[in-house]
Amino acid sequence: MEDFYGLTLSHLEAQIGALGKEKYRARQLFRWVYTLSNLDFSEMTNIPKGLRTVFSEMFSLATMPVAEERHSRDGSTKLVLAAKDGYVIETVIMPEKNRVTLCVSTQIGCRMGCRFCVTGKIGFKRNLSAAEIVGQVITVREYLRKAGKSPVTNIVFMGMGEPMDNIDNVTTALDILKDQAGLDLSYRKITVSSVGLLDGLKTLDAKSAVLAISLNAADDETRSMLMPINRLYSIGKIMDFVRGFKGTKRTRITFEYILIKGVNDSLDDAKRLADLLKDVKCKINLIPYNPSSHTEFERPEPQQVDRFHQYLLDRYFTVIIRDSRGQDVGGACGQLGMGYLGDAASHGGTPRKKRTTSPEVTS
């Protein structure tokens, strides 16, 4: 049985066409599943009963089991979802004042090895399929609906994994999420964050999604120390890509900058960052580091964060301090998954928790 959530509308039309049935049935299915949130084939009453049975035998609409959920004091919820092969997928729901953002994962583990990141310590296990990426969105939609909570309005590809290292499945998932016959999410509501894998980034256009570059340093020496991928895709190469990116009038690339005590948080670092981005239409997110027992780095003092922030504000940058959400329930990306995936033996069996990182659960 094929996982429905990995099928674009055109793939679905092709499959239904191959059965000798009308292609518009694909649009009907998309509408039932994505627009009307009905995951029961037997209730899709504008489709003939016999065909409903055929579809129910062809396609799975099952959502992913929630292996664990943790509720943070800041309102965010981290879900650990069980994949079919025993691995687990971390996804984070972050309610804000006027929106609900979902942070999805694109890989199990990650091969980029960023030194500040817990997922980087796990190493790469496998890519998520498009069905598993879209499946996170649908699983969370059902989870929130049952809890009587507000639905997801925005999606960020900033969970476990480097999206551009799984470009085919990420592109398929973006197509499904944005399809007007289904969820119809605007590209402005979806952010894809990358360490700067240019081969993947060059395949995207301004309407694929909002692009975010995980920069974290404005000089190659510091960035290569923090992010080994910088040796391949240096800051200069990334900036060449950014300057050549053909956007719309409104396109602004986001730069993520994790502030780490004594590493990249000085005023000299702020000056280097300002010099680097002075001619780029961009937004800067400053993220004070969220310490983990798995990494050696520390969070900067609040005054240092404020000084860094003010330096950029004084130079007319759009710059926001964004705190990592859910620090009390497993911290930054991958931190919760580390408890499950730190032991490679977790592959292939029932998800098992090896070690709990930040055990406090508030509700």
Ligand code: SF4
């Ligand atoms: S920060 Fe992102 S790209 Fe780097 S190791 Fe972590 S998940 Fe991978």
